[in-house]
Every structure is written in C-alpha cells, then in structure tokens.
Amino acid sequence: MTFKSTLLATSALVMMLAGAAQAKTLVYCSEGSPEGFDPAPYTSGTTFDATSRPVFNRLVEFEKGTTNIIPGLAESWEVSADGLEYTFKLRPGVKFHTTEFFAPTRDMNADDVIFSFMRQGDANHPWNQYVAGVSYEYYNSMEMSTLIKEIVKVDDLTVKFVLTRPEAPFMANLGMDFASIVSKEYADKLEAEGRKEDLNNLPVGTGPFKFVAYQKDAVIRYAANDDYWGERPKIDTLVFAITTDPAVRVQKLKAGECHVMPYPAPADIEGLKADANITVMEQAGLNVAYLAYNATMAPFDNPKVRKALNMAINKQAIIDAVYQGSGQLAKNPIPPTMWSYNDAVVDDAYDPAAAKAMLDEAGVKDLSMKVWAMPVQRPYMPNARRTAELIQEDFSKIGVNVEIVSYEWGEYLKKSTEMNRDGAVILGWTGDNGDPDNFMGVLLSCAAAGEGGANRAHWCNEEFSALLTQAKATSDQAERTKLYEQAQVIFKDQAPWATLGHSTVFMPMSTKVQGYVMSPLGSHQFDNVDIVE
Amino acid sequence: MIKFLLGKLAWLIPTFLGITIVAFGFVRVLPGDPVLLMAGERGITPERYEQLMAQFGFDRPIWQQYLEFIGRLFQGDFGNSLVTKKPVLTEFLTLFPATVELGLCAIVIATLIGIPVGVLAAIKRGSWFDQATMTTALVGYSMPIFWWGLLLIILFSGILQWTPVSGRISLLYYFPNATGFMLFDSLMSGEKGAFRSAVSHLILPSVVLATIPLAVIARQTRSAMLEVLGEDYVRTARAKGLSRARVVGIHALRNAMIPVITTIGLQVGVLLAGAILTETIFSWPGIGKWMVDSISRRDYPVVQGGLLLIAGIVMIVNLLVDLMYGFINPRIRHS
Numbered sequence: 001m002t003f004k005s006t007l008l009a010t011s012a013l014v015m016m017l018a019g020a021a022q023a024k025t026l027v028y029c030s031e032g033s034p035e036g037f038d039p040a041p042y043t044s045g046t047t048f049d050a051t052s053r054p055v056f057n058r059l060v061e062f063e064k065g066t067t068n069i070i071p072g073l074a075e076s077w078e079v080s081a082d083g084l085e086y087t088f089k090l091r092p093g094v095k096f097h098t099t100e101f102f103a104p105t106r107d108m109n110a111d112d113v114i115f116s117f118m119r120q121g122d123a124n125h126p127w128n129q130y131v132a133g134v135s136y137e138y139y140n141s142m143e144m145s146t147l148i149k150e151i152v153k154v155d156d157l158t159v160k161f162v163l164t165r166p167e168a169p170f171m172a173n174l175g176m177d178f179a180s181i182v183s184k185e186y187a188d189k190l191e192a193e194g195r196k197e198d199l200n201n202l203p204v205g206t207g208p209f210k211f212v213a214y215q216k217d218a219v220i221r222y223a224a225n226d227d228y229w230g231e232r233p234k235i236d237t238l239v240f241a242i243t244t245d246p247a248v249r250v251q252k253l254k255a256g257e258c259h260v261m262p263y264p265a266p267a268d269i270e271g272l273k274a275d276a277n278i279t280v281m282e283q284a285g286l287n288v289a290y291l292a293y294n295a296t297m298a299p300f301d302n303p304k305v306r307k308a309l310n311m312a313i314n315k316q317a318i319i320d321a322v323y324q325g326s327g328q329l330a331k332n333p334i335p336p337t338m339w340s341y342n343d344a345v346v347d348d349a350y351d352p353a354a355a356k357a358m359l360d361e362a363g364v365k366d367l368s369m370k371v372w373a374m375p376v377q378r379p380y381m382p383n384a385r386r387t388a389e390l391i392q393e394d395f396s397k398i399g400v401n402v403e404i405v406s407y408e409w410g411e412y413l414k415k416s417t418e419m420n421r422d423g424a425v426i427l428g429w430t431g432d433n434g435d436p437d438n439f440m441g442v443l444l445s446c447a448a449a450g451e452g453g454a455n456r457a458h459w460c461n462e463e464f465s466a467l468l469t470q471a472k473a474t475s476d477q478a479e480r481t482k483l484y485e486q487a488q489v490i491f492k493d494q495a496p497w498a499t500l501g502h503s504t505v506f507m508p509m510s511t512k513v514q515g516y517v518m519s520p521l522g523s524h525q526f527d528n529v530d531i532v533e
Numbered sequence: 534m535i536k537f538l539l540g541k542l543a544w545l546i547p548t549f550l551g552i553t554i555v556a557f558g559f560v561r562v563l564p565g566d567p568v569l570l571m572a573g574e575r576g577i578t579p580e581r582y583e584q585l586m587a588q589f590g591f592d593r594p595i596w597q598q599y600l601e602f603i604g605r606l607f608q609g610d611f612g613n614s615l616v617t618k619k620p621v622l623t624e625f626l627t628l629f630p631a632t633v634e635l636g637l638c639a640i641v642i643a644t645l646i647g648i649p650v651g652v653l654a655a656i657k658r659g660s661w662f663d664q665a666t667m668t669t670a671l672v673g674y675s676m677p678i679f680w681w682g683l684l685l686i687i688l689f690s691g692i693l694q695w696t697p698v699s700g701r702i703s704l705l706y707y708f709p710n711a712t713g714f715m716l717f718d719s720l721m722s723g724e725k726g727a728f729r730s731a732v733s734h735l736i737l738p739s740v741v742l743a744t745i746p747l748a749v750i751a752r753q754t755r756s757a758m759l760e761v762l763g764e765d766y767v768r769t770a771r772a773k774g775l776s777r778a779r780v781v782g783i784h785a786l787r788n789a790m791i792p793v794i795t796t797i798g799l800q801v802g803v804l805l806a807g808a809i810l811t812e813t814i815f816s817w818p819g820i821g822k823w824m825v826d827s828i829s830r831r832d833y834p835v836v837q838g839g840l841l842l843i844a845g846i847v848m849i850v851n852l853l854v855d856l857m858y859g860f861i862n863p864r865i866r867h868s
Contacts, residue, residue: 027704033826035616043571131618133589141575200618215710216627217818218701239704243816247683251691252698378574410565410831417576429574442575452578 024531025237026513028524029249029258033217033242037203039177040120041134048177049524050240054222055097056180056205059088059113060171064528065517067286067338067434069171073108073181073206074159079475083166088113090157095227096183097210101202104185108206110153115184121145127187130196138178142432166473168480169441172433177523181206208233208527218242234515234530253278253508259531260509260516262524266324266382272508281507283518284337287380288330288439289428290497291371291391294421295459299364306495308358309424310348312398313391313498322386323501330499332488334439337520338431339477340484345492347499356398368401370423372416376409379522380428380503387426387500417452425456426500434521436484441468444496459496541855545848552848553606556840557599560833566591567615567831589615591833602837611842612834614827621838625820630713631701632819635811636804638735639742644797647747651754651793655762656781666751673748678807682741682814689737696737699816703730738815742807746800753796757789764788791862798854802847 032046039052052058061072074088094108119127120136121144128134139145147167152160163170173179186204190196203211208230209222220240224233241258243249249261250268254275264272264280273280293300293309300306319327331347334340359367373388374381381387385406392402405423407415416425432438442448446465448455464487471483491497507518514530568577568585577585586592590601605612611621654663690698697703701715708722716735719727761767762785770784809821816822820839827835 036618043573132613133615134618135585135588137571140581197618215818216624217822218816219704221707241700241704241816243699244822245814245816248686248699248814248816251686255690255694255698257698257700408564410569413573413576414569427574452576452582454574454576
C-alpha cells in the first residue's frame with residue numbers, strides 16, 4: 001500500500017468514525033421475532049411493529065397517539081353520497097425505498113394500491129399464493145372480500161374503491177396493517193427473477209425506515225429513509241434486539257443495552273419507576289376482558305339471571321388482585337379511550353344480597369355452572385385462573401356453585417364458540433382499528449353469534465344489532481356516536497357479559513428517549529423519536 | 534472393528550424410523566392446531582377453518598400425511614414453516630451454528646473443570662475438598678436453569694456490569710455472518726473489539742448451560758477414578774515405585790476415562806435440552822428457542838423436521854462416542 005492510499009484509507013476511516021459518532025441509533029428490545037416481513041398474511045402486533053409500522057405506509061394513517069384517521073399515501077378522499085364509492089387522491093412524488101436489493105424507477109401510484117389489495121382479495125391473482133400456504137386472515141376477517149366490489153384506477157394518482165354496501169368503518173380498516181401499500185414494480189422484479197418469496201423476506205415500502213437486515217431471532221436493522229415523504233426520522237438507525245423474556249428485557253434496559261422495551265411484567269413496574277434513568281409511560285389499553293354467559297342456554301337465556309350474577313361479582317377485587325393496579329373497572333364493552341364510550345351508563349353495583357334476591361325472583365335455585373378460565377396470559381387479562389377463582393368465591397356467596405374448567409389455548413378458542421357450550425367463558429379483545437364496530441360488531445352482533453364467531457355469549461339482540469347496522473351505514477361520526485351510545489345502554493340492560501376490566505399498557509424507556517408517543521392501538525413506532533445524550 | 538461399526542450402523546435405521554413416527558406424532562397429539570391459534574379471539578367459521586386446513590394439507594388421513602412426509606424426507610425436503618413459509622432445513626442451518634457454538638463452549642467448560650475436580654476429589658476422598666465439590670455438584674445438578682440464568686444476569690450484568698445481559702455480540706458491530714459461528718465471524722470481520730464482545734456475550738450462557746454437565750462429569754470422573762484406583766494394576770504400578778503423578782495421570786486416568794467419555798457423549802442430549810431454556814433466557818438465536826416458538830404456534834413442519842434433525846444429530850454423536858469408546862477400550866474393539 002502506498003503512502004497516498006494509506007492516507008486516503010485513514011482519512012476515510014476517520015470520517016466514517018466521525019459520522020458514526022453523530023449517527024443516532026435507537027435500540028428497541030422487542031418481545032419476539034416477526035413471522036415475516038410482508039404484513040398482509042399476518043395478524044400479530046409483533047410482526048406489524050417490525051414490518052408495516054417502520055417500513056410501510058397505508059392510504060390513511062392513524063394520527064399519533066389517537067385512533068383518528070389522517071391522510072397517509074392518500075392526500076385526500078371523497079365518499080359518494082350513497083357511501084358506496086371512496087375516491088382517493090394519491091400523494092404525488094412518494095418514493096419507494098432504494099435499497100441494496102431494489103432501486104425503484106418510478107414513484108408510488110395507483111397500480112401499487114390496486115396490487116396491494118387485489119393480491120389479497122382475488123384468489124386467482126398471480127401473487128395470491130406467492131408462497132405456498134399463504135393466507136390473508138385480516139383481509140378476510142375484516143370482510144374486505146365481500147365488501148370491496150372493485151378497485152378502479154381513475155388515473156395514475158386517483159383510485160376508486162367501489163363497495164357492495166355502505167360501511168363506515170372502511171376508512172379505519174384502510175389504516176390497518178394488512179392494508180399496507182407494497183411496490184408493484186418490486187413485485188414484478190421479484191417475479192422476473194423467480195424469487196417471489198423475497199416479498200416476505202426483503203421488504204420494500206414507502207415508510208420512515210428502510211429495511212437493512214434481519215438476523216433470524218436476534219436482530220433487525222433499519223436505516224432512516226432520507227427520501228421519506230413525511231418528516232425524516234430523527235434517529236438514523238433503528239435496531240430491534242429480539243428479547244423474549246420480560247425479566248431479561250428489564251435487565252437490558254437497566255444496563256443501557258436498549259432504549260425502549262414493551263410489555264414489562266407487572267411485578268417489575270415499581271422497580272422501573274424507581275429507577276432515575278428510566279421513564280415509564282402508561283396508557284389505558286384499547287381492550288376489554290369479559291365473562292360471557294351462553295345466552296342460548298337456560299337459565300342464562302334470562303337477562304335477569306345474568307344481571308344477578310353480574311351483581312354478585314366483586315370486580316374491584318379482581319382489579320386489585322389480578323391486574324395489581326395496572327387495570328381499571330370495565331362497565332361498557334368498549335374501553336373509555338374510544339370515541340362513543342357512554343359514560344352515562346351505570347354499572348351493576350356489587351351487591352350479593354340483591355343479587356341473591358334477583359336470582360330467587362327469577363326462580364333459580366341451587367344453580368351450578370362452569371366458568372372457563374383461559375390457560376394463557378393475554379394483554380387484557382393477566383391471570384384468568386385467579387379471576388375465575390375470585391368469581392367462584394363471589395358466586396358461592398349467593399348460593400351458585402362454580403366449577404372452573406380450562407383447555408389448551410387453541411381448543412379453548414374453538415370450544416368457546418360452540419353453540420352448546422356449557423358455562424360462562426372468560427375472554428377478551430384488543431382493538432384492531434379504534435372503531436367501536438370493531439368491538440361491538442365483532443363481539444356482540446347477531447352476525448357473530450354463530451359457531452366459530454367471536455360472539456361468545458351467542459347473544460343476538462335484534463334491537464342492538466339493528467343499531468350497529470345503522471351506525472355502519474352512516475359516515476357521520478356524531479350520528480354514529482349516538483347510535484353506539486344507545487347500543488351500550490341495551491348491552492348493560494341485557495347483560496350478555498360481565499364486563500371485567502381494561503388493562504393498562506406500560507412502556508418503560510431510557511430518559512434519553514424523547515418524543516415517544518404511545519399508540520392506543522398498541523403498536524410501537526419510532527419515526528418521531530429522538531435520542532438526547 | 535468393521536463388524537462393530539456395521540452393527541452400530543444397522544441399528545441406526547430402525548431407530549431413525551422410530552424417531553420419524555415420534556416426531557410426526559408428537560406435535561399432532563398436542564391439542565389445538567395452527568389454524569385455531571392463528572385465528573385467536575376472533576374465532577373462525579367452520580367453513581374457513583376447513584378451507585385453511587385443506588390448504589395446509591391437514592385434512593387428509595394421518596397415515597397419508599405421514600407417508601408424504603417420509604417420501605419428501607428421502608428427497609431431503611423437510612417441508613416449509615407454516616409461519617415464516619421458509620424451508621425448515623434452511624431455518625435449521627441458519628440457527629444451528631449458534632447452538633453448536635454455545636454447546637461446545639459449555640462442554641469445554643464442563644470438561645476442563647469437571648475432570649480435574651473429579652480426579653482431585655477421588656484422590657482426596659473424604660477430605661473437605663471432596664465433600665465440598667460433591668455437594669456443589671449435587672446442587673448444580675439440581676439447579677433450575679431458568680432461575681440460575683436470571684440470577685447470574687442480575688448479578689453479573691445488572692449489579693456488577695461485568696458481562697452483557699443477552700445477545701451474541703454488541704449491536705454496534707454489524708458484519709455478514711460468514712460461518713454463523715460468532716467467534717469466527719467476529720475474528721474474520723477485522724473489526725476492533727468484535728471478538729472480545731463475542732466472547733463476553735458467550736460467558737454467561739455457556740456457564741449456565743455447562744452447569745448440569747459439569748456436575749455430572751465431575752461426579753462420574755470421581756466414581757470412575759475411585760474404582761480404578763482400587764484396581765490391582767494401579768497397586769502394582771505404585772509398588773513398582775512409579776511417581777504418584779504417573780500412576781494417577783496415566784495408569785488410572787486413562788482407564789477411568791472410558792465411562793467418562795460415554796458420559797460426555799450422553800451430555801449432548803442434555804445440552805440440547807438445556808439449550809432450550811438457556812437460549813430463551815439469553816435471547817440466543819439458536820434451535821432451542823426456535824423449537825419452543827414452533828411448538829407454541831403448532832408449526833407442525835418445523836416441530837417434526839426440527840425434532841428429526843436434532844435426534845439425527847444426537848444419534849450421530851452417540852455413534853461417534855461408541856466408536857471412540859471402541860477405540861479407547863481394546864476389549865470392545867476386539868470382542
């Protein structure tokens with residue numbers, strides 16, 4: 001090596017080091033590995049945090065910290081008077097990521113939008129089965145297949161969605177992860193090179209971060225997207241250090257090996273709050289835990305019996321003992337942070353004596369029943385077994401004998417939807433898109449009351465369901481609010497569930513992290529986050 | 534020797550076939566299935582359920598699925614993960630070096646400490662050293678790995694800050710994984726401090742994983758040594774006036790090593806089982822963690838393929854140990 005080349009190499013190294021010193025890296029100790037990098041086939045938040053949130057955008061986005069819909073890749077939109085046509089004006093000049101494996105030659109346009117939806121909705125689309133066995137569960141369960149009649153390219157920057165029926169939550173659906181816009185040009189390139197499966201391995205999006213590399217089960221690396229159409233991220237590198245054990249995540253955060261961690265164990269929260277180098281953010285989760293009776297089986301088909309049992313449950317004791325301070329009482333089927341939450345609804349007061357009298361009045365004596373307890377911990381329910389035990393104790397006070405049963409998780413989910421299910425089931429729900437219909441429609445409508453449906457109470461109240469249908473057909477939020485408020489009154493009166501609690505979500509992070517906003521939808525995003533040393 | 538080898542190899546075939554049945558059956562015996570778990574709280578209509586089960590090929594008779602599995606296996610196809618959609622073999626090969634690296638470090642630690650400790654304990658039988666080490670070994674053998682790992686993390690990484698909490702290397706280093714073995718890759722990367730970082734990340738998980746094998750090896754060495762030290766030829770060697778070091782080091786230890794080597798070989802299975810917990814605690818991207826995740830998701834192809842690959846490796850290692858045993862022990866070789 002000549003003197004000159006040595007000098008050049010040295011100065012390059014010095015410049016690199018200087019650059020490295022200024023570059024800001026945020027390390028996020030994520031709770032698990034992504035299942036893949038194409039958001040459409042998956043349903044888990046862990047996968048969305050690693051794919052759709054950093055790498056992709058959608059036509060519309062959720063405003064940071066809220067569930068309000070704001071423009072994303074669509075700058076504006078119009079809804080026809082009959083609610084059947086949604087026309088989106090796309091944002092011009094949006095660039096897909098230039099990476100080591102792809103360089104786009106054109107900006108995002110209507111073809112990309114149509115491709116992103118049609119590959120999921122059309123079983124004959126060449127990309128529908130781009131790897132064997134892929135399925136689009138969110139697209140299906142949000143009923144997009146039956147809802148979208150066609151998607152029309154009006155011009156390069158205008159797309160029209162034609163629906164089969166008016167559906168107000170449609171806009172919220174478009175903000176969901178499965179509706180992320182992928183590059184058709186990239187897909188074409190992969191197809192030409194015979195490696196379609198890389199759509200799920202090496203993602204190309206328009207989002208705030210570019211995918212750099214994934215070392216399976218260990219580390220994911222992203223770089224800030226300098227060409228981002230929105231505000232460029234304040235950090236330069238985003239790293240996900242996959243750390244599955246919550247206690248180890250806490251140790252990593254304390255040791256400075258990561259800046260942010262999700263899902264701390266309830267027992268660790270006090271210790272984290274006491275640490276001067278750590279901030280613990282918290283927010284009411286967009287979730288609900290409930291006990292669903294089987295409203296088709298006697299005597300639970302009698303609302304009076306259900307109401308009496310609800311009055312016998314000491315819910316505060318459950319919040320204290322099971323949630324250990326990280327939860328709040330639930331009275332409605334939707335959480336208090338959601339629009340249309342009816343705070344005027346009065347919860348059934350804990351009153352064993354009145355409950356017993358009400359049961360007697362309904363002619364129910366020596367009642368024996370089963371209470372189903374989930375075998376797993378879920379974000380909305382830290383310990384279903386303990387909850388069931390507390391309910392068992394409460395019910396024994398009014399002369400109701402409870403047997404607690406449980407099954408393996410998959411079995412539990414399946415058996416709990418069976419029409420002839422014996423017993424009341426403890427379960428819950430975490431919202432997908434912040435729309436009240438995503439709780440009440442999915443969990444309590446007549447349409448969901450059949451076998452395999454999510455309406456575990458099998459409760460079908462015509463009046464209630466009619467209100468939901470009406471609310472879905474109008475896009476006027478004020479009017480929808482009124483309808484959902486009314487629906488909540490019917491729900492409380494008919495008592496298909498005992499609403500148990502809403503859990504609080506905690507997010508511990510280093511005090512160096514600034515600008516982090518918790519999402520009510522439970523996603524973790526870092527585009528506005530900064531690190532201050 | 535060839536007859537001995539052929540005899541051993543002949544046993545491999547029925548054993549392997551037996552394992553395919555166990556591996557295939559095990560995950561299907563567990564209640565629940567991948568489709569139900571994927572649907573979650575939302576539930577799934579019976580029609581959609583049938584459709585997805587058919588798409589995965591799980592609707593066909595179980596024997597048909599098994600035969601197909603075996604048929605593809607002979608073509609080297611272990612199937613694709615239901616979750617990541619990637620070939621099981623590719624995933625295995627990506628993750629396996631991490632487990633091997635951890636396992637080798639653990640077995641080296643266990644052997645380097647276990648054998649001298651066992652020999653010393655045998656020579657000084659009944660002394661305080663013997664009693665102390667054997668009690669410690671018993672404690673080590675009964676140690677709950679999860680608790681032990683977390684305890685070491687809190688002490689050495691949390692309070693003393695001597696070692697990193699988890700992972701394979703500091704996140705500052707970013708270089709391609711040429712071999713998958715972080716010690717080699719970090720050396721080859723030429724980045725300053727990378728190797729040191731890789732070693733510091735290896736220490737705690739290796740110690741945790743070595744704990745049980747170390748206890749077993751130390752105890753086994755001690756009892757084997759005690760047996761050999763009482764043999765006539767050792768007494769003869771002593772009577773010849775050979776030095777104590779020579780008697781213990783050559784005459785006794787060499788013979789005592791025969792059962793010890795078998796024990797070390799058998800620890801491979803223990804290491805792989807221990808790796809499941811150790812990898813989970815230390816976020817170590819190996820096959821242990823991979824298997825646990827797949828079982829909880831009922832990812833049938835990964836569980837059956839992974840089990841089979843792991844079992845195959847254990848079988849090969851056991852075969853090698855048997856061969857080594859024959860090599861060391863002439864009585865077996867010539868019988």
